[in-house]
Each structure stands twice: as C-alpha cells, then as structure tokens.
Amino acid sequence: MATIRNRRQVLPGFRFTLGFTVLYLSLIVLIPLAGLVVKTAGLTLPQFWDTVTSARVLASYRVSLLTAFFAALVNVVFGLLVAWVLVRYRFPGKKIVDGLIDLPFALPTAVAGIALTAIYAPNGWIGSLLEPLGIKVAYTPLGISVALVFIGLPFVVRTVQPVLQELEKDTEEAAVLLGAYRWRTFRKVLLPELVPPLLTGFALAFSRGIGEYGSVVFISGNMPMKTEITPLLIITKLEQYEYSQATAIALVLLLISFALLLLINSLQRWTNRRLRSA
Amino acid sequence: MRNLKSIRLLVVVALIVSVLSACGGGKNNEGSASPSGSQGASPSAGGKVPKSVELLNVSYDPTRELYAAFNKSFAEHWKQETGQTVKINQSHGGSGAQSRQVLDGLDADVVTLALAYDIDALADKGLLKSDWQNAFESNSSPYTSTIVFLVRKGNPKGIKDWDDLIKKGVQVITPNPKTSGGARWNYLAAWGYALKQNNGDEAKVKEFMKQLFDNVPVLDTGARGATTTFVERKIGDVLLAWENEAYLAKKEYGDAFEIVTPSLSILAEPPVAVVDKVVDKKGTREVAEAYLKYLYTPEGQEIAAQNFYRPRLQEVADKYKDQFPELNLLTIDADFGGWKVAQAKHFADGGTFDQIYTKGS
Amino acid sequence: MAGAVTTVTELSAEQRPKHLNESRAVRITLITIALLFVGLVVVLPMITVIAQAFRKGWEAYVSAISEPDALSALRLTLLTALIAVPLNTLFGAAAAWAITKFRFRGKNLLITLIDLPFAVSPVISGLVYILLFGAQGLLGPWLIDHGYKIVFATPGIILATMFVTFPFVARELIPLMETQGTQDEEAAVSLGAKGWRIFFKVTLPNIKWGLLYGIILCNARAMGEFGAVSVVSGHIRGETNTLPLHIEILYNEYQYTASFAVASLLMLLAIVTLVVKGLIEGRLVRSRHKE
Numbered sequence: 015m016a017t018i019r020n021r022r023q024v025l026p027g028f029r030f031t032l033g034f035t036v037l038y039l040s041l042i043v044l045i046p047l048a049g050l051v052v053k054t055a056g057l058t059l060p061q062f063w064d065t066v067t068s069a070r071v072l073a074s075y076r077v078s079l080l081t082a083f084f085a086a087l088v089n090v091v092f093g094l095l096v097a098w099v100l101v102r103y104r105f106p107g108k109k110i111v112d113g114l115i116d117l118p119f120a121l122p123t124a125v126a127g128i129a130l131t132a133i134y135a136p137n138g139w140i141g142s143l144l145e146p147l148g149i150k151v152a153y154t155p156l157g158i159s160v161a162l163v164f165i166g167l168p169f170v171v172r173t174v175q176p177v178l179q180e181l182e183k184d185t186e187e188a189a190v191l192l193g194a195y196r197w198r199t200f201r202k203v204l205l206p207e208l209v210p211p212l213l214t215g216f217a218l219a220f221s222r223g224i225g226e227y228g229s230v231v232f233i234s235g236n237m238p239m240k241t242e243i244t245p246l247l248i249i250t251k252l253e254q255y256e257y258s259q260a261t262a263i264a265l266v267l268l269l270i271s272f273a274l275l276l277l278i279n280s281l282q283r284w285t286n287r288r289l290r291s292a
Numbered sequence: 293m294r295n296l297k298s299i300r301l302l303v304v305v306a307l308i309v310s311v312l313s314a315c316g317g318g319k320n321n322e323g324s325a326s327p328s329g330s331q332g333a334s335p336s337a338g339g340k341v342p343k344s345v346e347l348l349n350v351s352y353d354p355t356r357e358l359y360a361a362f363n364k365s366f367a368e369h370w371k372q373e374t375g376q377t378v379k380i381n382q383s384h385g386g387s388g389a390q391s392r393q394v395l396d397g398l399d400a401d402v403v404t405l406a407l408a409y410d411i412d413a414l415a416d417k418g419l420l421k422s423d424w425q426n427a428f429e430s431n432s433s434p435y436t437s438t439i440v441f442l443v444r445k446g447n448p449k450g451i452k453d454w455d456d457l458i459k460k461g462v463q464v465i466t467p468n469p470k471t472s473g474g475a476r477w478n479y480l481a482a483w484g485y486a487l488k489q490n491n492g493d494e495a496k497v498k499e500f501m502k503q504l505f506d507n508v509p510v511l512d513t514g515a516r517g518a519t520t521t522f523v524e525r526k527i528g529d530v531l532l533a534w535e536n537e538a539y540l541a542k543k544e545y546g547d548a549f550e551i552v553t554p555s556l557s558i559l560a561e562p563p564v565a566v567v568d569k570v571v572d573k574k575g576t577r578e579v580a581e582a583y584l585k586y587l588y589t590p591e592g593q594e595i596a597a598q599n600f601y602r603p604r605l606q607e608v609a610d611k612y613k614d615q616f617p618e619l620n621l622l623t624i625d626a627d628f629g630g631w632k633v634a635q636a637k638h639f640a641d642g643g644t645f646d647q648i649y650t651k652g653s
Numbered sequence: 654m655a656g657a658v659t660t661v662t663e664l665s666a667e668q669r670p671k672h673l674n675e676s677r678a679v680r681i682t683l684i685t686i687a688l689l690f691v692g693l694v695v696v697l698p699m700i701t702v703i704a705q706a707f708r709k710g711w712e713a714y715v716s717a718i719s720e721p722d723a724l725s726a727l728r729l730t731l732l733t734a735l736i737a738v739p740l741n742t743l744f745g746a747a748a749a750w751a752i753t754k755f756r757f758r759g760k761n762l763l764i765t766l767i768d769l770p771f772a773v774s775p776v777i778s779g780l781v782y783i784l785l786f787g788a789q790g791l792l793g794p795w796l797i798d799h800g801y802k803i804v805f806a807t808p809g810i811i812l813a814t815m816f817v818t819f820p821f822v823a824r825e826l827i828p829l830m831e832t833q834g835t836q837d838e839e840a841a842v843s844l845g846a847k848g849w850r851i852f853f854k855v856t857l858p859n860i861k862w863g864l865l866y867g868i869i870l871c872n873a874r875a876m877g878e879f880g881a882v883s884v885v886s887g888h889i890r891g892e893t894n895t896l897p898l899h900i901e902i903l904y905n906e907y908q909y910t911a912s913f914a915v916a917s918l919l920m921l922l923a924i925v926t927l928v929v930k931g932l933i934e935g936r937l938v939r940s941r942h943k944e
Contacts (some may be wrong), residue, residue: 025838026848031751035763036743042815043770046781049791053784068641069650092690103680111688113927114695118924120873121586122897123775123880125916128520128904129698132705135525139697152525153510164694168769172870176829176863184523193872211828212740218771218824225774228880232517235510245774246513250470252780254390255413263783264777266393271772276765283761348889353671356906383888384902396787397797398805398887417789516905524909 033139047268054265056258064134065259067268073242079270081155081243082223085162086170090212096106102173105264118164123228131233153235158243161229166219173215176206181207210282217278221271244284306401324371328574350400352473352562353516354537358458359404365595366586370579378579386514387473394419394567401580404564406473408624409631411565420568429501433561435601438621439481440529441552442538450635453484453554456458457530461561466508467518469638469645474515476639478532481558482582483638484622488556498644505648523549534560535616536600581626586620699920705913717911718918722891726899727918729807733895734875737815739763741871745822746864750852753830754838764827770819778816779884782809805887807897813881818871825867826860833859873923 054062065071079165099105100112118126134141141152151157182205227245228270244267251260306438331379351359359620364588370378383390387406391413405411408425415422425432445453449462457464478499486500510527512518515534519541522531530552538551546597564584571577586592593603597612607617628634638644675683707714717723748767752760770778786803796803801810841855857864879897883904886893894902896919903912 025754025842026851027750028755031747032755032757033869035744035748035751038740039748039763040786042812042819043766046727046785046816047769047773049781049784050777052791070646085708090697095683096687096691099684103684103879105684106686111691113924115701116870116873116923116927117699117920118694119870120877120919121698121916122877122900123900123902124897125702125913125919128704131525133697135527137526137583139701140937146492153527157667164698167694168870172825172866173828176825176866177832177864180832180859182827192750203785210831214824214828218768221768221772225772225777225852227774231513236513237509237511238646245776247515248774248776250468253386253471254635255388255392257784258639260780261777264768264774264780266768268773268777272765272769275768275772276761279761279764281769353905381889384905385888393805393887396783396789396804397793397802448686457690511810516907540907 018092050261050265050268051052053258053261054126057262062262070238070242071244071247071263073239074242074247075270076135076267077158077241078224078244079268081158082220082226085159085166085223086184086220088159088163089166090216093167093219094174094208094212094217096167097171097174097178101175115168116169118166123165123226126231127229127232130157130164130229134233144148152233153237153241155234157233157235157257158230158241161233161251162219162223162226165226167227168222169203169218169222170212170215173211173218177208177211213278213282217275221275224267224271302465309616320323331594339403342376342567344379345582346379346381347401347576347583348383349402349404349583350390350394350398351404352390352406353384353514354474354534354540355404355562356382357540358536358596358601361599362587362592362595363437365591366583369586369591370582373582376579378583380583385470388471394483399570399574400567401574401576402564402566402584404562406562406564407476407631408561409635411563414565414567418564418569420643424565425563427565428584430604431561432563432565433604434564434584434592435562435596435603436590437562437601437619438619439477439532439554439560439562440535440538440557441554442533442541442549443529443552445511445548445550447550447552451530454482454556455489455576457482458500458629459507462507462530463509463520464504464507464530464532465512465522466532467515468511468513472518473512474534475518475532476539476558476634477534477558479638479645480624480634481554481556481622482532483644484558484627485554485556489555493562498570498647501644504646539600539615553617553619556620557623558627559623561624575632659825671845686765702913702916702920706917708913709910713910713918714914716885717908717914720911722894723896723918725891725917726894726896726915729894730811730876730896732807733811733814733906737818737875738868738872741815741818741873742822742864742868744819745824745826745850745871747869748823749826749860750856751832752827753833754835767820767823770816771824773816773880775817776884779881782812782816782885804885805889806893809885810893813885814875814878817878818875821871821874822864822867825863825870827861829860830856869926872926876922877919919942 055067096115100108100115121129126134131138131152133139134144134157136142136145136150136152139153144151149156151160225245227249228244228245231246234243234246236242236246243265248260248263248267251257251263297329313535349359349363359380363382367378367380370376374548383393383400387410391403391405391410391412393592394403394414403411403414408431409549411420415424421427428434431608441451443449449459450456451462454463461588466478469475469479475486482504483497483501486497490496490500494534510521511520512521515537518531518538522528523541523545527581535551538549542549543550554575564587566580566584568576571580587596588604592610593605597603597608597615600615602616603612605607622628624631624634636643706717736826748763751766773781783804784790786794786796786809788797803812831859837855837859838851841851846854877897878895879901882895882902883898886895886898888898888902890902896915899920900915902913903909903915
C-alpha cells in the first residue's frame with residue numbers, strides 16, 4: 015500500500031484492474047507454466063544439469079540464440095524504417111502494405127516455413143539467384159534467420175507504429191524552431207521516444223525467435239550441432255517419452271527469454287523515468 | 293452515480309463469469325461432446341444395439357490413404373453384418389507423437405502405429421495388456437513394408453545397394469531417426485546391412501554409418517517432410533523411404549523417379565491394437581476388434597496391397613507379387629533383439645546415432 | 654476509407670510544414686528500402702502461397718476450400734478466435750490501465766510475466782496444458798474421471814490459443830499509454846468524472862488505434878496458431894482440426910494445391926479483419942468530426 019503513491023487516490027480502478035490482471039495471468043499463464051516446473055522437478059539436480067548442458071543441447075542454444083538475435087536486429091532496423099515510412103509518408107499502395115505487415119501472424123508458421131523454403135531452396139526463386147554467388151540460405155543458419163525475420167517483423171513494426179503516430183508534432187516543431195537539423199531532430203528528439211517501443215519490439219521478436227518451431231524446421235535442415243534448434247531437441251526428448259528432460263530444456267529456454275525480457279523492461283522503464291524527469 | 297456503480301458491478305461480474313466460463317468452457321463443451329463420443333457406451337448398457345457407433349483410429353503418417361479406403365469398406369461391411377452405422381474418425385501424425393497423445397488422454401479405440409515400441413509405451417502405462425502383440429495374428433501386424441531407395445529417373449548415380457550410399461558425391465535424404473519412426477527403420481536397415489558386410493565388426497559398422505550420414509545434407513523431422521525435400525526441392529540423389537511411400541510418391545509425381553530395391557532390407561511390421569482402457573470405457577470393444585480383424589480378411593488385405601503395403605494373406609500376396617519384389621529381410625526381433633533393445637542402443641541419448649554427430653566431427 | 658490510421662496520418666503528412674519533412678530524395682529512398690524489405694520478407698512468401706493455391710486452377714481451389722473437413726476446421730477456428738480474442742482484449746485493457754496509471758512495486762515483473770507467452774516456444778505452450786489436463790497430468794485424471802475433457806477437445810484448443818495470444822493487446826497498449834501519461838485522466842477526475850466514464854470518454858479515444866492493432870494482431874495470431882494447438886488438438890479430422898492443422902494434413906497427403914488454397918483462405922480472413930478495422934476506423938473518424 016505504501017508503495018502506491020498519491021496518484022492512486024486520484025485515478026480509480028487500481029484494485030480492480032490489477033486484481034483482474036493478476037487473476038487472469040495466473041489462470042492462463044502462471045499455473046500452466048508451473049506445471050513445467052513441477053514436471054522438471056522429477057529430475058535430480060545432476061540429471062537436470064546433464065540434460066541441459068549436453069553437447070548437442072549447448073550447440074542448439076548457440077544456434078537458436080544467434081539466429082534469433084540476428085533476426086531481431088534486422089527487424090529493429092528495418093521495422094523502424096517500415097513503421098516510419100508507413101506513418102509519415104504518402105505513397106501509392108500504402109494501405110495495402112500496412113495491412114500486409116500482420117500477415118506473418120495470420121499465416122500458420124508451418125505454411126510460412128514451407129513457402130520460405132520453396133523460395134530459398136537451391137531451386138527456388140531467390141535460392142537459385144544466390145546459388146551462383148555461393149550463398150546458401152535454406153538449410154543453413156542464415157535460413158533460420160530468414161524465417162525468424164518473417165516471424166518477428168510485426169512485433170517491431172506494430173510496437174513502434176502507434177507510438178510514432180502519437181508523437182506530437184509539437185515536440186518536433188519546437189526542436190526545429192530551436193534550429194536543430196533534421197537528422198539531429200530525429201536523434202535527439204524522436205529517437206529517445208522511440209527507444210522504448212524499439213526495445214520492446216526487439217525483446218519480443220528475439221524471444222519469439224528463440225522458441226519458434228513450426229517455420230524453422232522446414233528451412234533449417236535440422237543437422238545436429240549445426241542447424242538444430244533448441245525447440246527441436248525438446249520435441250526429440252518428447253519422442254523418447256522423456257517428458258521431464260523435455261521440460262528441463264524448455265525451462266532453460268524460458269528462463270533465458272524471461273531474463274532478457276525483464277532486463278529490457280527494466281531498462282525501458284528506467285529510460286522512461288529519466289526522460290520524464292528531464 | 294448509482295447508475296455507474298451498478299454498471300461497474302455488472303462488468304466485474306461479467307468478467308468473472310467469462311473467465312470462469314473460459315476455464316469451465318471445457319465442461320459445457322464436454323457436455324455436448326461426450327454423448328456423441330460415448331454413443332456406444334450408454335446404449336450397450338441398456339442392452340439394445342445402438343443405431344450408430346463411432347471409432348477413433350489413431351495412426352501414423354503414411355497410412356492416410358490406406359485407412360481412408362479401408363474405413364469406407366469396413367463401414368459397409370459392418371452395416372451389412374449388424375445394421376449399425378459406424379463412423380470412423382482418423383487422426384494421423386508422427387508415430388511417437390500419436391502414441392503420446394493417446395497416453396495423455398486422446399480417446400483412441402484402436403491404434404495403428406509404425407512400431408511396436410510406441411504401443412509398448414501405452415502398455416507400460418496400463419492402457420492395454422502387455423501381451424497385446426498376441427491379440428491378433430502375425431504379431432498383430434496385418435500388413436508389412438520394407439525400406440527401399442527412391443532415385444531420380446535413369447538412376448544417374450547408379451545406386452543399387454547400401455554400399456553406393458556412402459560413395460563420395462552421393463547425397464542421401466532420410467528423416468531424423470530421433471523424431472521419425474520411419475527413419476529408425478532406415479537406420480536399422482543400413483546398420484543391418486553393414487553388420488553383415490563386416491561380419492559383425494561394430495567399429496566398422498559405426499564407420500559405415502558415419503560415412504552414410506556425412507552424405508545426408510538435410511534431416512527432416514518426418515517422412516513426408518523428407519519426401520518433399522527430395523521431390524519438390526530436388527535435393528539429394530536418393531531417398532530412403534518406406535516401400536509404400538516410395539510407390540505413392542511415384543504415383544503422385546509420375547515417372548520422374550525410380551524405385552531401387554537393395555539386396556537386403558528390414559521387415560517393417562506396423563502393428564495394430566485395441567486400446568483396452570478406452571473401448572471398455574466407451575463400450576466399443578466389439579466393433580473395435582471387428583475393425584482390426586477385418587484388416588486380415590481378403591478385402592482388407594486387398595486394400596492394403598492397393599496402397600502398397602505387403603499383404604500377409606498368401607492369395608492376395610500372390611496376386612500382387614510383381615509389385616513387391618522378393619528380397620532378404622532382417623527382422624527387428626531376430627536381428628536387433630526387439631524394439632526396446634534397439635531403441636536404447638541406437639536412438640536413446642548417447643546411442644549410436646548421437647555418436648555419429650558428437651564424436652569427432 | 655480503409656485505414657483511418659492512414660487517413661489521420663495522411664492529413665498530418667499534408668499539413669506537415671515543409672521544414673518538418675525530409676527532402677524528396679530522402680523520402681523516396683526510405684520508401685523504396687522499406688517496400689523492398691516488406692516485399693522480400695512478407696510479399697514473396699504470400700505470392701508463393703497464392704501461386705501454389707491456384708496451380709491447378711480456380712475449380713480445384715473452390716473445391717479445396719468448400720470441402721466438409723475444411724469447413725468444419727474453419728468453424729472451429731472462428732469459434733476459437735471468437736472466445737479467445739475478446740477475453741484477451743479485456744485483460745489487455747485492464748492490465749494496461751493498472752500498469753500505466755499507477756505506481757506499484759513489482760511492475761517490471763508483472764510486465765515481463767505478461768510478455769512470457771511470447772517467449773514460450775509454441776511446442777511448450779501446448780505441452781503445459783497436456784501436463785496439467787492430460788491423462789498423466791496434475792489435474793487430468795480427476796477431470797477425466799468426472800467426465801470433463803479439456804485437452805484433445807475444443808476447450809484445450811481455446812486455452813492454448815488464449816495462452817499464445819495472451820500478451821498482444823496488453824503489449825500494444827502499455828507503451829502507448831506510457832507515452833500518454835496520466836494528465837488527461839487526472840484532469841477528468843478534477844472535473845468530477847468517475848471510473849468507467851473516464852476510461853470510455855478520455856482514455857479510450859486516446860488509445861483506440863493501439864487497441865485496434867492489438868485486437869487485430871491477437872485475432873490474426875489466434876486464427877493462425879499452429880504449434881501449440883497442434884499439441885493439444887488430437888488431430889481428429891472434422892472434429893478437432895483448426896485451419897492451420899487442416900493445412901498440415903493436406904500437405905502431408907501430397908495435396909499441396911489444396912493445402913495452399915486453405916492457407917490462402919487464412920490470409921483472406923486476415924484481410925477481412927483488416928477491412929473490418931478500416932470500417933471501424935472510418936466510423937470513429939466520422940463520429941469525431943461530428944463532435
């Protein structure tokens with residue numbers, strides 16, 4: 015109670031909304047996830063450790079983390095660009111492009127995986143163009159990243175877009191009146207406001223990428239130690255009826271994502287507060 | 293003011309109700325779903341023959357076409373015999389995944405899977421008797437298959453036998469034995485061949501397997517994924533596949549492919565079983581058993597053969613003998629000590645398959 | 654009148670004084686790069702799907718999407734979205750209100766927990782419900798004994814979908830309401846407005862675009878979810894198959910054309926939701942003009 019500052023007295027609905035949030039969160043997310051922990055607890059500590067640090071599992075973390083990181087990075091740069099163009103400029107077909115951004119959510123991941131593999135396989139539209147250049151996309155880590163860029167794009171665009179839309183012209187106007195150059199305006203005035211949604215977008219795209227399965231298995235080739243992603247190893251464990259080992263690996267994956275999200279959320283709130291007090 | 297408060301109260305109540313109904317939605321839906329699911333149960337308790345009955349057959353991936361045809365034939369047969377309408381629902385997927393679903397509560401009356409190991413897993417949890425494999429003739433496997441090679445037209449790499457698969461420059465497509473039941477048969481067939489060639493020297497066999505998998509550029513998770521990689525993406529020179537899958541691919545894609553039968557392969561016995569716990573609950577034992585028995589009749593065997601499964605019944609086998617060339621076949625029980633042993637030795641973590649990828653390379 | 658988001662911004666782009674806009678060259682370059690990127694990442698796969706869908710002509714397409722199994726899959730998909738999306742929307746609005754309008758300890762943790770379903774591999778988000786409600790699960794045996802079936806039936810599919818689409822609305826609203834602060838609402842309070850009135854009259858107009866995006870994303874994902882639903886569905890043809898699962902089945906039956914046809918149907922559904930979004934936006938803009 016003491017932590018709730020005076021604002022609480024001003025605006026209504028705190029208890030109700032927070033109560034509902036926590037209740038719903040618990041029912042849909044936390045209790046089911048607790049099942050994961052309970053199941054993993056069936057392993058002894060050494061068993062758990064052996065499972066999550068075996069050579070193949072470690073190699074798969076590397077593949078999953080690196081490809082997801084790379085894909086999220088691509089999405090932050092190009093996602094911002096796309097959002098910017100969609101919000102600020104006029105060009106023919108803009109509404110269509112705006113609508114297309116959501117497609118990766120609507121298309122089942124397996125379909126996306128099959129379509130992307132068809133495009134980037136050595137006999138595909140783009141794959142056949144890249145082949146003579148010595149660039150292989152399908153069945154390499156690059157292919158995994160391509161799939162994850164597809165999966166993650168809406169996360170970045172749709173988090174940045176509304177904020178960009180709401181950014182009031184006034185801030186910019188003031189900056190220009192003060193004589194700032196365009197690029198400087200962007201860097202000093204707009205970018206700080208865009209950092210929180212960009213960070214969020216990055217974190218979401220990244221953590222979604224780590225866990226993605228459906229689209230990746232088609233394009234990755236699934237070679238052990240090279241292009242085997244961690245979710246595939248979870249499936250492999252299930253296939254051997256090793257439920258607790260599967261949940262153990264899942265738990266590690268979950269903790270990595272959770273730590274990353276927590277870090278970025280904290281960072282973001284910190285920058286936010288600093289901005290507001292400045 | 294009062295108005296607002298009551299609205300707020302109303303919304304709160306509505307929210308709680310909707311949340312509860314979301315969780316309890318199961319109950320309501322279940323209420324409407326279970327009668328249809330257990331149609332067999334309640335009337336049989338009443339002693340009258342129910343007008344219609346539903347069966348769920350949980351099967352593995354390559355049997356889709358087989359059971360689509362077989363279900364139709366059985367439904368007609370059952371209608372004639374008993375006057376009862378039987379509706380057979382089908383579920384297909386990877387053999388292991390399907391077995392797990394049944395383990396976790398999918399109400400399968402019968403399972404028709406790729407390996408006995410996956411049905412053993414159900415027996416371990418008490419869903420059926422541990423001697424289930426004696427319930428029907430021929431190890432409860434009404435049809436068999438084997439592993440053959442699918443190559444591109446004209447067989448440009450001249451692939452004739454397992455030896456040719458480890459040659460430099462030959463690309464082999466097989467799914468991942470860790471995730472695909474079919475791929476386990478592929479692996480064991482290759483292993484069995486190498487074992488024979490090297491007079492039982494396992495070190496040499498492992499070397500052979502390593503060379504073989506060095507030639508594998510893509511490990512799809514399932515048999516159909518591997519077929520797509522080979523056929524649609526045009527990757528690889530040879531696809532290791534079920535005989536029935538190879539024929540089906542050839543049928544679907546015309547003459548772009550040829551089937552090569554190696555000198556030695558493995559006898560794949562996809563077993564069938566009635567899930568005791570489910571049929572006793574639903575009261576569908578009679579029809580479930582009749583369903584599986586029908587697989588052994590000339591009609592059932594004919595349908596199996598038409599879908600490129602090797603029939604057990606001699607008269608049908610004779611009729612289709614051009615389709616199924618004779619070859620030497622290893623068996624899982626005689627040559628590999630049964631599925632439990634084979635699974636532990638080759639496909640469990642740290643088994644011979646894992647060693648290919650974790651040692652050295 | 655398709656996108657009022659675009660309508661609004663078009664206005665602002667027109668009104669934007671010259672000194673606040675980039676030079677023409679820069680604009681064109683940026684637009685070109687953005688379009689190329691979207692083309693490569695999104696449009697190309699989409700064209701592949703459509704091209705495959707019509708490989709055997711219009712008739713094959715129609716028969717693929719009007720097949721009984723496809724229709725029953727469509728029904729189940731719509732039902733699932735119809736339940737999961739509104740619930741998650743209510744949740745998102747409540748969570749965003751609590752998080753952005755008040756200060757309390759553990760807020761970062763709460764936000765992160767809300768994000769969590771994004772981070773959970775789809776494989777796992779299905780598995781957790783199996784671990785809970787399956788025959789070997791924690792609650793499963795009791796529920797099954799009492800005749801309740803959650804997994805391998807519609808409720809399980811809905812739950813898994815709710816889990817996967819859980820954060821969308823909240824995630825969309827939180828950053829937005831964060832940048833807006835609480836001044837407007839506080840002003841309304843000082844003018845004597847109460848609870849829901851503040852939300853509907855002050856907050857909602859400010860967040861409606863974000864809310865709409867959230868709902869659309871949530872809906873698109875609810876209809877398209879494959880991994881999690883695949884784990885809890887049981888894959889019974891005509892009974893527990895959603896559209897994405899039906900697509901997989903067709904694909905595995907070598908019916909590539911039919912499978913891509915059904916996939917294009919899902920894309921169509923996504924486009925329909927976009928049209929609906931456009932209509933709502935058009936309404937909102939008009940009503941605002943009247944005010």
